[in-house]
Structure formats: C-alpha cells, structure tokens
Amino acid sequence: MKLELQGITKVFGSLVANDHIDLVVEPGEIHALLGENGAGKSTLMNVLYGLYDPDDGQILVDGRPVRFKGPGDAVAAGIGMVHQHFMLVPVFTVAESVALGYEPAGPGGVLRLDEARRRVREISDRFGFQVDPDAVVEDLPVGVQQRVEIIKALSRDAHVLILDEPTAVLTPQETDELIRIMGELKDAGTSIVFITHKLREVRAVADRITVIRRGKVVGEASPTSTETELASLMVGRAVSLTVDKDPADPGEAAFQVKDLSVVADNGTVLVDDISFDVRAGEILCIAGVQGNGQTELAEVILGLEEADAGTMTLDGEDLLGRSVKKRLRAGVGFVPEDRSTDGVVSSFSIAENLVLDLYDTAPFARGLSMSPAKVAANAEQRTEEFDVRHTSVQDPISTLSGGNAQKVVLAREMSRPLRLLVASQPTRGLDVGSIEFVHKRMVAERDRGTPVIIVSTELDEVMALADRIAVMYRGRIVGVLDAVDEDGHPVNRDVLGLMMAGVPLDEAQRQASEHMSALAMADLDGDGIPDALQQGGEEQE
C-alpha cells in the first residue's frame, strides 16, 4: 500500500505544528521520520491516524484521497499505530488485549477468545515474535509488550505501521530484536513509519529518511548520510555530537556510598545494597534501563527518599539523616529527572524558579522579607549566563521550551558553590542544541573539581560524558567500568547493553566478543566501516 501525505497543515492557535508537509511512504519500505522533540512528528502521525483533523492538505492511499474521521477509519484503511506509551490493559492476557476493540464474536455476541488466540499465535509464528497468547500483559517485559502492540496492529491488517519512538523504553538488546522484527515486516510487504530522534537507529534500519524541523520538511536523507549530516539537518546548523572534554584529572574519592539500600513501603527493594564512590573532578554515569533503581538512588542522595541501610558521606561528612535543605546547603546540586514535576513550579515566574532553593538566604531575603529586585537582578544575570531564551524574567516558566526550562534548573543548581552534582536524565526531552549546552556545563563543573553523578538511560549520552560508568539492574550495581580503558579504547556498547540486562561484566565481555549488535554495527562516522570493527583503530584516539 502506498501512502501519501500532501500539504498537511495543522495549526494550534498561533503555533503551526505542521506546515505543508509532504510525505510519501512506498510499499514495503521503512521510512524514518526524524526530528527533534517538538518538531511536529507526532502531530503529523496523529493526523495520519485520524486523531487530528488537518487544517489543510490531504491523505492519499494508493492514489485515492481519503478522509479519516477517527482512528477507526485509519485502521480500516490499513494503518496501524504503536504509541510511545503502550495502550494495553495490564491485567488482560495478550489474546484479550489483541481482541480489544475488535472482538471476534460468535453467535449471540459470545467472545471467541480462541479465535483471538489463534490470530496471535499465527502472527507471532510468522514473524518470530515468541509471544504467548495467554501471558498476562503486566508480567511481560517492555520489549514483549511492544510486540503485543505490533501484533494488535497487524491483526487488523495494517499495511502501514507507525512506530512512535519505539526504542525509548528498550534495552539495546531489545532494540536489536525490534530492528530484526522491522526487517521481517518489511520483507512481508508492510511499510513502516519509524518516528525517532535517535540518529544511530535511523541509520541502522531506515530505507529513507525525512527530516522535519519546526513543522516543515527540511529535507530527505539516505541512510548512508553520516550522523553529523543528519544532526545538522535536524537542528538546522552544524552540531558536534561528541562532547569535547579532556581526560579527567580525578582527585580523592569525595562522595562515598556504602551498602546503601532503599526499601519501598510495600517491601520492594528499590536500591539493593550498593556501594560506589565518586572522585573529585570525575563524572560517574549511572547507566541502566529506566526503572532499575536509578531514580531512587538519586533521590536518596538528596534526601527525598530515606535510606534503609548503609552510609553515604560527602568529603567525610555523613549526609544521611540530614534534611533536603541541609544537603542542598552543604553543596549538593540536584537536577531532577522529571523537570516539570520536581524541577520547577510551572506557575512561578522564571525569576522565582531561579531562587526556589535560595529564596530565604541573603541577598534574596532579609529575615522574612524577600527582595523582588534582588530576585529579578539575579534572574537577569543567570538567564544571560545560561543563555535562557525568554521575553521577561517575570513570565511564568511554563512559557519556556523544555530546553530553556532545563537551563533554568541548571542555572539554579550551578549558581552556588557545589561539592557534588547529581543530574538525573539531564537532557531528556531536550533538543540537540540544548543537549550540547547541558553536556558542556556538566563537563565544566567536573573540570572545576566537582564530583559529578549523571543518571542516564541514553547509552550515547553515557558514552559521551562518563569517565566511569556504573550499570544498574534491578536495584543493584552490576559493575563499574572505566569509560576508556588503559589503551584508550572506549567501552564496548554491547558490553554495556548486556550489563543493562543484568549480565555481569565478565560474562558480558565474553558474549559481546562473540556477537555484535546491529546498533554497534552502525557506522557513526560514515566511513563505511562499522564502528565496532574500528575498536583499536587510531580513529578513536
């Protein structure tokens, strides 16, 4: 099935989310839709899936114009969508989930689950999904849940499958599996629209790449373009993907964690007896798939979460048992994982958000009385220094883009003398330009001799920033390794990926040497030689 979008325009108020977008998806191709967060990718796909009514333009299926009044029409036309956040009922079985909304019924409206089960098995076998129709959804790993979503779409005879940021929640190995599945589907004649902002994946799987920026198609690219070319196209200017940093010059172990455990109220062990230390002037990255205790670890460092066992010292001082405020005042800088929930008060002004933790100290307050002039002056200075694009510091922070809001958080946390910086997912949801900025600041803080802990689920970020990497899996630290070994070789992605799935370091190294993943095979620098094969080559130096 050939799918064409012609001149699609969608306007939200004064914001043109899609501006005359043309897109052609040929039968049996994997078409990547590449763009930064907020570029308008999801809007376009929601138009295609019938969730939004376009203000202008038309959709053609096999050359015939169609009009979707809702997702039902889109599904009937053979379009399937796998959302970033799965639309599954946790307590249903796979077969029930697939049948939902399209229930095969026998006489008298009796649900024929065997029919659904048969359909799941058939599709699963055809593409090697290995999904048990009777498994309960909530018991399945994320990667398998995603396959259930794909089966659901295929069971409704989807010829075009839209995958919205499908790899965001997957381990590298699961991503590999997904890439394999996408290949199978393609061979079977299904077209795939693959929405992402991850360059590496695009180059690994796409047949064609359409780049969107600020609601407009800014170009088509072939998978042979280098990542730098793609990134420049996506951002609209030249960007450096690597972080320029000198080798770390670490000092003493400044921040030490010993036998730390956190147990949830319901008895679940969130952080399981972990020990590590961070030296002054080094970046320790905590890698791992989302939800393996990293969040709780970061929170326990700041004191938002109570430790149930273990010790934690900063420059020899015990931190546990102190209030959040005392830890902040002791020099702990904290960039929370969820900016909008924990980082800023969205109805407060930019200026107020910049003093959210220092509002009661000089010069912003004398006694109980705050000085709005000092708060505003501070805001002018910080926004200048951290390049926060804004109209007025008195505007609510909700008027800022994600990247600028994050800069406000950084400006606040880094404006006082730090003895430890903890940043959780500091670049999540940011555009490439802001990511660059945040990374530079993190490295600058390290070079000032501050111990830095960065929690990240993005392997690229970990590899770019870390001096040492600790991998967490199910609340434990699977292993700690240097980001660059003695010979100057960066750590193998596959080793990290396996460790993120809980494989111990030694075993991971052994397995990685036997098998190379598709993503590691991807060619970062575009010289025709897969990166993984360049290990030991002088290009990496």
Place this chain on the structure above:
Amino acid sequence: MSEHNPSGRPTGSDAGEEQAVAAAPPGETGVSGGHGPTHREHERPTVLHQILSGSALMSVLAVVLALLIGGFLIAFADQDVREASGYFFARPTDTLSATWTSMTEAYIAMFRGSVFDWRADTFAGMVKPFTESMVFSIPLILAGLGIAVGFRAGLFNIGAQGQIIVGAIVAAWLGFHFDLPPVIHLLVAILGGLIGGAVWGGIPGVLKARFGANEVIVTIMLNYIAVYLITYILKQPAFNPGRTGQRSPAIAADATYPLLVPQWLWPGNGFRLHWGFVVAILATVLVWWLMERSTVGFEIRAVGANPAAARTAGMSVGRTTIITMVIAGALAGLAAGGQVMGTERSLTAGVAASFGFDAITVALLGRSRPWGTFFAGLLFGALKAGGFLMQSLTATPIDIVLVVQSLIVLLIAAPPLVRSIFRLPDPGRPRRRRAAPATTEATA
C-alpha cells in the same frame, strides 16, 4: 526542618499531590520526553487552580449571573407574580410586569439596605446601610483571608467556623473575666482570640503534616467539636453566671473595639461600625505582604503549586502545611474578635453564624488574592445587610441571599459554564495565559 513524612514519599490523597501529578504534562513524564504538538511545556491546571487563576472578570460575571437567576427566583416566590401567572395566557403582560416589579423592588430594597438609603431623614441615616455592610463584612473578610491563604497552599480549610468559635471563646473570656487597663485589655483579648483560632487551625495542620490526615475531614470534625464546646461552655457558671440563657456576661468596655465614627465626632450617627474594620484592612495588607513579599508566602505558594518541586528545593511541605493552617486559624480568630469585641459585645452560641462557611465562598470569589477577598467580603457583607431590608419591605424571604451566594459558588466552580453563557473564549486554549493577579489589587 527535621520533620518529614513518615512514609518517606509524599502521601497521596491530598489535593496538593494530585495537583503535582496533574501538573505534569503527559509527554514530559514519558520515557524519552515529550514531542508533543508544541514547544511549550503544558500546564494541566486542577479545578482549584482553575478557580483561583480565573480572571476578575469571571468573578464579576458570576456575581451578575447569580443575581439575575436570584431575581427570577424572587419573582417566582412573589405572590403577585403567581396570581398574574394564573391568567398568563389571557394577559401575559401582567405576569411580565409583575415579574419585573418584584425583581426590581427586591433589589432596590437590597441596595437601600446595604449601600445607600435615599429615603432616610438624615444623611447619617442615608449612609448607615453601607456602614452596616462593612460591619457584616469584617468577619467575612478576615476568615476569608484565612481560607485564601490555605487555598494558596493547596489546602481546603473547611474549619474556619470552628476556628472562629474557639477564638471567640478565648477572646470573650479574656474580655469579660479580666480587668485590665484600656487599650491593653483590647489588645490582650484580640491576641487571645487570634491564638485560640491559631491553635484550632494548627491541629489539622499538624495531623496532616505528621500523619497525612486529610485536612478537609479533620477541619469538618473540629467544627462539630467547636460547636458543642461553645454550647457546653455557655452552660458553665463562669460563662453564664445568672444562668439566664445562651449569652456570656458583656465584654468589659475597655476590651471592646471603639466605634470608628464616635458620637462626639458626628452626633447621632448611630453607626455600629467599629475598629474591627480597620483590623480587616490591616490584615488584608499584611496577608498581601506575607504572600507576595515574604519567604513564608513563597514557601506557601510553592508548596501549593507544586509540592514535589518544593520538596526537591529543600522546603519542608509538612512545616509549611502547619504554618499555613496556623495563619488561617489566626485570621479566623481575628474574625472572632471582631464579632465578640465589636459587633456582639458578648459571647453567644451563634457568634460564628455561618461566617466560617461564607468565608469559603468569599475566598473563592476573591480568587484567594488578598484584595479580591477583601472586596468579595464587602459584597457578601452587603448581601447580608441588604437582605434584612429586602425581607421587611418586599416580603422576599432572606434565604434568597443564601441562594445567590450558593449560585456564585456554583458558577465560580464551573468557569466553562460562565464562559459559554457569556460566549467568552477559553483562555486555556490554544495557549494558556495566566490572568494577571494584579487586576484586583490594582483597583484597590
């Protein structure tokens, strides 16, 4: 600073947390971040936020609409209208003119009873209605400010009623039982009332901060306790020496609020207006400073708007909850002092009337801004004062005032309803812009 939530994590089940959850834009909580249709970080306001961030225009429209609906209810209750409607199809104009007459007469009577009575003999008599409105507004403004402070912290303090009663008991006891020098006696009594209210307000604050008890339920229960407490106390010899009824001895003259317009300044004015109104103005200014210019207010607003971010920034949500409730109770205690030492000059079982509940409406109508609350209190005081004359002149039941007040709450709680009636654009779409909170303040 050292107290913390016993569970370690913020407890659910309170409005504040729900706000935090609701405030998180769906895309941003996602694993790889939002890539929604816009660049802006969206804001999902809760109902409370919606009410409080509505524009002054919405409040005014709600009042106008409520008065209009109230007008029709007045007409329905009117004898002439009902008689005329009996032969509506024969002479419909009779019904319509009767409706118009009853509505206008009722509201004109209300205006005469609350703002300016041009039929009075003296000028003092003409302006007396307005001073009456001011007298009625004192407890509404003060208790309303207390509720408003709570709203800003994300707390539904339903307990102003109980806080007023307890404050009144303490203030009255200090007022009639002791014999202190002038001025000092009044100040002691005011302070006593303030502390009484603060303690009664602080209890739910502590229970919420330490044990996660829902402040709505606790304050409602404390209201009951206060009601029975005052009934009990008024039966005790100390409060009711002659066992003459539900009234304490009169407050000592030194402990009463002096009249604002004394007889020697304007002989024969007959105003009941006392210095409690000045206290209400001062309290409004103080609350404005507290909320907008002090570190305490900064904490209260931060905790109210996003408790998770406040915690992350090192604020103690529990401590702020307690402080907020103590301030709210103290303001209710001031309201009690105005009643006991100014308007009533003794303690009665009905000292709090329904001020504690009306104050919630006042705070909502004032959108929890200090000056907004002040003018909302004045309006409600006028409705109360005007209601009496309306009842005696036009036989319209005074309950219609309650109906109007309730309609105001209803309309304010449903901004989309008012917007659709007046065909106003939804400010939340396409781009959410916060109405400048200064609009009412500026008019002050």
